[in-house]
Amino acid sequence: MSPRKAAAQRDGQSLHDLLVETAQKMIATHGTTGMTVREIARMAGVADGVLYNHFSDKEELVARALLEHVRTTEAELGELPVPGEGTVAGNLHRHLEFGLALHKVIAPAFRSLATQPGVLERFGEISERSGYWRDRLVTYLKEERALGRLRQESEVDAAAALLVGYCHASVMAEVFPHTGPLDPPSADAIVEAVLHGIAP
Amino acid sequence: MSPRKAAAQRDGQSLHDLLVETAQKMIATHGTTGMTVREIARMAGVADGVLYNHFSDKEELVARALLEHVRTTEAELGELPVPGEGTVAGNLHRHLEFGLALHKVIAPAFRSLATQPGVLERFGEISERSGYWRDRLVTYLKEERALGRLRQESEVDAAAALLVGYCHASVMAEVFPHTGPLDPPSADAIVEAVLHGIAP
Amino acid sequence: MSPRKAAAQRDGQSLHDLLVETAQKMIATHGTTGMTVREIARMAGVADGVLYNHFSDKEELVARALLEHVRTTEAELGELPVPGEGTVAGNLHRHLEFGLALHKVIAPAFRSLATQPGVLERFGEISERSGYWRDRLVTYLKEERALGRLRQESEVDAAAALLVGYCHASVMAEVFPHTGPLDPPSADAIVEAVLHGIAP
Amino acid sequence: MSPRKAAAQRDGQSLHDLLVETAQKMIATHGTTGMTVREIARMAGVADGVLYNHFSDKEELVARALLEHVRTTEAELGELPVPGEGTVAGNLHRHLEFGLALHKVIAPAFRSLATQPGVLERFGEISERSGYWRDRLVTYLKEERALGRLRQESEVDAAAALLVGYCHASVMAEVFPHTGPLDPPSADAIVEAVLHGIAP
DNA sequence: TATGAATGAGTCTTCATTCAT
DNA sequence: AATGAATGAAGACTCATTCAT
Numbered sequence: 001m002s003p004r005k006a007a008a009q010r011d012g013q014s015l016h017d018l019l020v021e022t023a024q025k026m027i028a029t030h031g032t033t034g035m036t037v038r039e040i041a042r043m044a045g046v047a048d049g050v051l052y053n054h055f056s057d058k059e060e061l062v063a064r065a066l067l068e069h070v071r072t073t074e075a076e077l078g079e080l081p082v083p084g085e086g087t088v089a090g091n092l093h094r095h096l097e098f099g100l101a102l103h104k105v106i107a108p109a110f111r112s113l114a115t116q117p118g119v120l121e122r123f124g125e126i127s128e129r130s131g132y133w134r135d136r137l138v139t140y141l142k143e144e145r146a147l148g149r150l151r152q153e154s155e156v157d158a159a160a161a162l163l164v165g166y167c168h169a170s171v172m173a174e175v176f177p178h179t180g181p182l183d184p185p186s187a188d189a190i191v192e193a194v195l196h197g198i199a200p
Numbered sequence: 201m202s203p204r205k206a207a208a209q210r211d212g213q214s215l216h217d218l219l220v221e222t223a224q225k226m227i228a229t230h231g232t233t234g235m236t237v238r239e240i241a242r243m244a245g246v247a248d249g250v251l252y253n254h255f256s257d258k259e260e261l262v263a264r265a266l267l268e269h270v271r272t273t274e275a276e277l278g279e280l281p282v283p284g285e286g287t288v289a290g291n292l293h294r295h296l297e298f299g300l301a302l303h304k305v306i307a308p309a310f311r312s313l314a315t316q317p318g319v320l321e322r323f324g325e326i327s328e329r330s331g332y333w334r335d336r337l338v339t340y341l342k343e344e345r346a347l348g349r350l351r352q353e354s355e356v357d358a359a360a361a362l363l364v365g366y367c368h369a370s371v372m373a374e375v376f377p378h379t380g381p382l383d384p385p386s387a388d389a390i391v392e393a394v395l396h397g398i399a400p
Numbered sequence: 401m402s403p404r405k406a407a408a409q410r411d412g413q414s415l416h417d418l419l420v421e422t423a424q425k426m427i428a429t430h431g432t433t434g435m436t437v438r439e440i441a442r443m444a445g446v447a448d449g450v451l452y453n454h455f456s457d458k459e460e461l462v463a464r465a466l467l468e469h470v471r472t473t474e475a476e477l478g479e480l481p482v483p484g485e486g487t488v489a490g491n492l493h494r495h496l497e498f499g500l501a502l503h504k505v506i507a508p509a510f511r512s513l514a515t516q517p518g519v520l521e522r523f524g525e526i527s528e529r530s531g532y533w534r535d536r537l538v539t540y541l542k543e544e545r546a547l548g549r550l551r552q553e554s555e556v557d558a559a560a561a562l563l564v565g566y567c568h569a570s571v572m573a574e575v576f577p578h579t580g581p582l583d584p585p586s587a588d589a590i591v592e593a594v595l596h597g598i599a600p
Numbered sequence: 601m602s603p604r605k606a607a608a609q610r611d612g613q614s615l616h617d618l619l620v621e622t623a624q625k626m627i628a629t630h631g632t633t634g635m636t637v638r639e640i641a642r643m644a645g646v647a648d649g650v651l652y653n654h655f656s657d658k659e660e661l662v663a664r665a666l667l668e669h670v671r672t673t674e675a676e677l678g679e680l681p682v683p684g685e686g687t688v689a690g691n692l693h694r695h696l697e698f699g700l701a702l703h704k705v706i707a708p709a710f711r712s713l714a715t716q717p718g719v720l721e722r723f724g725e726i727s728e729r730s731g732y733w734r735d736r737l738v739t740y741l742k743e744e745r746a747l748g749r750l751r752q753e754s755e756v757d758a759a760a761a762l763l764v765g766y767c768h769a770s771v772m773a774e775v776f777p778h779t780g781p782l783d784p785p786s787a788d789a790i791v792e793a794v795l796h797g798i799a800p
Numbered sequence: 801t802a803t804g805a806a807t808g809a810g811t812c813t814t815c816a817t818t819c820a821t
Numbered sequence: 822a823a824t825g826a827a828t829g830a831a832g833a834c835t836c837a838t839t840c841a842t
Contacts, residue, residue, distance in 0.1 A: 037817085041825090047825055048817090048824080049817080051816095051817095145398075155385065155393040158390045161369070162365065162366050162390065168368045168369040168372055189358035190358045190362065192355050193394070194393070198354035200349070247807045252834065254805095437836075438836075441804090447804055448803080448838090449838080457838080458837060458838090551797075558786075558790045559797075565762065565769035569764055590755075597754070598741070598755065598756055599688070599796050615827080638812090649814075652812095652813070652815095
C-alpha cells in the first residue's frame with residue numbers, strides 16, 4: 001500500500017546495486033536461461049516493477065549483471081605476471097591458466113545469452129575495453145617484446161589471439177562434448193608452440 | 201477457401217524441402233534467434249501448421265536446416281592442401297581459411313543450443329565433421345614434420361589446438377559481436393606466429 | 401495419385417462400414433478420448449479426408465460408432481428372461497446382471513464423450529428408442545404384471561428406474577473410486593428390495 | 601495503455617474471486633465444455649493472462665469454481681428429516697429431493713473429468729460430501745427400521761443403493777440428454793416402489 | 801469416389817512491461 | 822521511489838475440415 005524501503009536499504013545498499021548483485025548470483029549459479037524479471041525481483045525481495053525505476057529494461061540489468069560477473073570472477077583469479085619478471089614461458093603458463101579458468105566460469109553465462117542478442121549489445125556498450133584478460137595478455141606480450149624478451153618482429157597480437165582462441169575452444173569442448181579434442185595438449189606444449197613455433 | 205498446392209509446388213519442390221530451405225536461409229541471415237514457427241511459415245508462404253505435417257517438432261526442422269546449411273557450405277569449401285606440396289606457410293593459410301569458413305557455418309548451431317538443447321541430439325553429425333577438419337589438420341602437420349618441413353620436436357598437436365581454437369574464437373566474435381577482438385590479426389600473422397613462435 | 405479402392409473393398413465392405421467399425425474398436429479399447437480423425441483414418445488404412453464422403457462430419461461418425469458399440473455389446477451379453485417363465489426374482493437377477501455388465505462395458509465410451517455434447521445429440525438422433533436394455537426391462541416388468549406375477553398397482557416404471565440407476569451408480573463407482581459405496585449390497589438384496597420394498 | 605484496477609475492483613471484489621465466480625456461472629449455465637481460458641477472461645472482462653497470476657493452472661481455477669458451485673448449492677438444500685418424525689414416505693421423499701439436487705450439482709464435475717483428469721485430484725472434497733448424504737440416508741433408514749417403522753428384515757442398504765443410483769442416473773440424464781428415460785417416474789412412484797416393492 | 805497435403809483458427813501458457821496507488 | 826496486479830502480445834502445437842488431383 002505504501003512505498004517500502006524494506007530489503008533495499010536494510011544494509012544501506014541501493015536497489016540498483018541489489019538488483020545487479022542478485023542477477024549476478026543467478027547468472028553464476030544457473031546461467032541466464034529462464035531468468036525472468038519476476039524471478040529476479042522475488043530473489044531480491046523487491047517488487048516486480050522496481051526494476052524499471054533503475055534500468056531502462058531487463059536487458060540493461062542483465063548486461064550489467066553480466067559485466068559484474070566477469071569483473072568479479074576475474075578479480076578472484078589472482079595475479080597476472082609482471083613483464084620482465086620470471087621466465088616468459090612461466091609467465092605465459094600463468095596467463096594460459098588464468099584464461100582457461102576465466103572462460104570456464106564465464107561460459108555458462110554467455111552461453112545462454114546466445115538467444116538474447118540485445119543483452120550482448122548492451123554489454124558491449126557499457127563495458128569499457130580495458131582490464132579484461134585478453135587486453136592484459138596483449139599488453140603483457142608487447143611489454144615483454146619491448147623489453148627484448150620476445151622477438152622484435154614477432155606477431156604478439158596473433159599469438160594472443162591463438163591463446164584466447166584456445167581458451168574459447170576448451171570451453172566449447174565442455175559445452176559440446178563431442179566437438180572437443182579427444183586428447184588435449186598440455187599447457188606446456190601450448191606455451192612451447194607459441195614461443196618457438198613449429199618451423200625448422 | 202484456400203490454395204492447396206500453394207507455394208510448395210510452384211517450382212516442383214516438396215513442402216518439406218521448402219521449409220528446410222526457408223529455415224536454412226533464415227539461419228544464414230539471422231541465426232536461429234527469434235526464429236518462430238509462425239515466422240518460418242510466413243516466409244515460406246504457407247500455413248502455420250504445415251510444419252507439423254513434415255516434422256515432429258520445431259526442433260527437428262531447425263536441426264535439419266542447420267545440417268543442410270552445413271552441408272551446403274562445406275561443399276563449397278574446396279580442397280585441403282597435400283603435405284609436401286607448395287609451401288608450409290601457404291598450406292597452413294589454406295587450412296586456416298578452411299577452418300574459419302567451416303566454423304562460421306557451425307556457429308548458428310551454438311546459438312540454438314542455449315534454449316533448445318534437444319537440437320544437440322540430432323546434430324551429432326556436425327561435430328564429427330568439425331572434428332574431421334581438426335584431425336586432417338593434425339595429420340597434415342604430422343606428415344609435414346615427417347617430411348622434415350617442420351621441426352622434428354615441434355608441438356604440432358598444440359599448434360593444431362591453437363589454430364582450431366582460433367577458429368572457434370573467431371566464430372564467437374560473430375555470435376557475440378561486442379566481445380570479439382577489436383582488431384583481429386591477419387591470417388598471415390597467425391600463420392607466422394604458429395610457424396616461428398614469438399621467442400627470440 | 402490415383403483413387404484407390406484399397407483396404408476399403410478388400411473384403412467387399414463399404415468404406416462407410418469400415419470407418420464405423422474401426423471407430424467402434426477404438427472406442428471399445430480406448431474410449432473416445434483423443435480419437436482424432438487422422439488416427440481413425442490411419443487405423444482404417446484409408447485417407448484422412450474419406451470420412452467426409454460418407455459422414456457429414458466427425459461427430460456423425462463417432463455417434464454411429466457409439467451406437468454400434470452399444471448394439472454389439474448388448475448382443476454379446478446373452479438372453480434376457482421371458483415373462484412368465486422361471487421365478488420373477490431369478491429373472492430380475494438376470495436383468496440386473498445384464499444391466500451391470502452392459503453399463504460396465506459402455507461406460508468408458510460415454511465417459512469421454514461428456515465434453516463433446518455434439519456427439520450425444522447425434523447419438524440421440526440416430527438411435528431408435530427400442531431394443532435397449534432399459535426398455536426391455538420395463539417391458540418385461542409390465543408383462544409380468546399383466547400376467548399377475550407382480551402386483552397390479554405396482555410402480556414398475558419406478559422399479560425399472562431404480563434398477564437402471566443402480567447400474568449407473570455402480571459404473572460411476574469405478575470411474576470415481578471415492579464416490580462409490582464402500583460396501584455394495586448383493587444382487588440378491590437389490591432384487592429383494594425391489595420386489596418387497598422396505599415397508600412393514 | 602490499459603486500465604489497472606479494471607473490473608476487479610468495480611465492486612470491491614478480488615480478481616481471484618471474480619474469476620472463480622465467472623467460471624462458476626459458466627459451469628452452471630453451460631457446464632465445463634468449451635470453457636476456454638480466453639472465454640473465461642473475456643466474460644470476466646479481464647486480460648487473458650490474469651488467470652495465471654492467481655491460479656497455477658486452468659485446472660485449478662475450474663476445480664475451485666466447481667467446488668464453489670457445489671458449496672453454494674448445497675447450502676441451499678435445507679434439512680434432512682429426523683427418524684420417527686413425520687411419515688416415512690414423506691421423509692423418503694425429502695431425502696430423494698435432497699439427493700437429486702445434490703447430484704445435479706455434482707454433474708459438471710463428471711464432465712470435466714473426461715479430458716482433465718487432474719481436476720479429480722483437487723475435487724476430493726466433493727466425493728466426501730456426496731458420500732455424506734448416502735451415509736445419512738442409510739443411517740436414517742436403519743433408525744427408522746429400529747423404530748419399527750420399516751420391516752425388520754428389510755434390505756435398507758439395498759434400498760439406499762437403489763435410491764442413490766437413481767439420483768446418479770437422473771444426473772446422467774441431464775449430462776447426456778438423449779440417453780435418459782423419456783418419461784421419468786414421479787418421486788412419489790419411486791418412494792412407493794422402494795417402500796412396497798412390486799411383488800404381489 | 802478416394803487421396804492426403806494444406807489450412808488456420810484455436811488451445812494453454814509465459815513474461816516483459818505499465819501505472820494507479 | 823516502491824508496489825504488484827493487470828496487461829496482452831507472443832510462444833509452440835493440435836486437429837477438424839477442405840479440395841485439386
